Amino acid sequence: MTNKTVFLDELEVDRPPFATPPARVILVGAGPGDPELLTLKALRAIQTADVILYDELVESDVLELALPRVRRIHVGKRGCRPSWKQRDIHELILAHAFGGRTIVRLKGGDPFVFGRGGEELAALRDAGLGVEVIPGITAAIAAAASTQVPLTHRELSRTVTFLSGAGPGHGLPEFTHIDLEALNDGHHTIAVYMGVKTSYALGTTLIGAGWDAGTPVLAIENASRSAERRVRATIRDLAERPEALALKSPAIILIGRVAGLPVAGQLDVVQRAVTEYRARELAYA
Numbered sequence: 001m002t003n004k005t006v007f008l009d010e011l012e013v014d015r016p017p018f019a020t021p022p023a024r025v026i027l028v029g030a031g032p033g034d035p036e037l038l039t040l041k042a043l044r045a046i047q048t049a050d051v052i053l054y055d056e057l058v059e060s061d062v063l064e065l066a067l068p069r070v071r072r073i074h075v076g077k078r079g080c081r082p083s084w085k086q087r088d089i090h091e092l093i094l095a096h097a098f099g100g101r102t103i104v105r106l107k108g109g110d111p112f113v114f115g116r117g118g119e120e121l122a123a124l125r126d127a128g129l130g131v132e133v134i135p136g137i138t139a140a141i142a143a144a145a146s147t148q149v150p151l152t153h154r155e156l157s158r159t160v161t162f163l164s165g166a167g168p169g170h171g172l173p174e175f176t177h178i179d180l181e182a183l184n185d186g187h188h189t190i191a192v193y194m195g196v197k198t199s200y201a202l203g204t205t206l207i208g209a210g211w212d213a214g215t216p217v218l219a220i221e222n223a224s225r226s227a228e229r230r231v232r233a234t235i236r237d238l239a240e241r242p243e244a245l246a247l248k249s250p251a252i253i254l255i256g257r258v259a260g261l262p263v264a265g266q267l268d269v270v271q272r273a274v275t276e277y278r279a280r281e282l283a284y285a
């Protein structure tokens, strides 16, 4: 299956016949990648869909669960590359929503965790469509399960924050909307989404907010997929040498004492990565 992006004005959309019954529109969480982590409800929705509009992070293994006749349309957003505009996605759903069709809007993880599910829901409601929502396993929960590192722990962490590391436009985030000093009670876990490119800004901001630079960090790339990779580091590493972690998206960055717990399976310890990074730098010097 190709992931070639075709935009709204290039797509052929069937025109609604006269007086048609209402469509069924379902916002479905596709989970983190492993198809076995779909809910039964999500699987049923995928298998009854006439049209599936799917995001960048939806794995092909999940799309393959749909019936062969289903029209699958990629509407992903791809970092700095040309991407679908949110308004065009709303229009595309509306264009397909007629004649009793079932439209599945398939989103990575959970539709309501950094997935713009709320915006799509509002646009569809405004257009008079009823919408169903099926939750999915969000990336931080999947990363915790696959590394066997709990997000909360009676002795180490009593609260969790899901934080977006995305900055405004292409800039670095300043994290002024969150009181990181108040979260620095030694019993808090931060799970950072979309934080690979901006981990430096978060590391320096956390240290500025009084967090111990040695606080453990565990980054999990591609949680639940065959390419999963885990990197252990500290807040200092984020602030001083984020390149050494060699992180690639998609990744979840866990910060807090739980991130120092033993990890099931393989681990890249950043110290090794730092040594290799320095060796490479020396080689180029």
Ligand SMILES: C[S@@+](CC[C@H](N)C(=O)[O-])C[C@H]1O[C@@H](n2cnc3c(N)ncnc32)[C@H](O)[C@@H]1O
Pocket (backbone or CB within 6 Å): 032, 033, 057, 107, 108, 109, 110, 111, 112, 113, 114, 115, 137, 138, 139, 140, 143, 192, 193, 194, 195, 220, 221, 222, 223, 224, 225, 249, 250, 251, 252
């Ligand atoms: C636009 S957000 C969507 C989050 C999604 N709605 C969810 O609930 O997981 C995209 C970010 O989710 C995280 N992410 C999604 N899938 C992931 C995975 N399998 N492993 C690690 N991180 C993932 C990454 O931080 C990525 O940059």
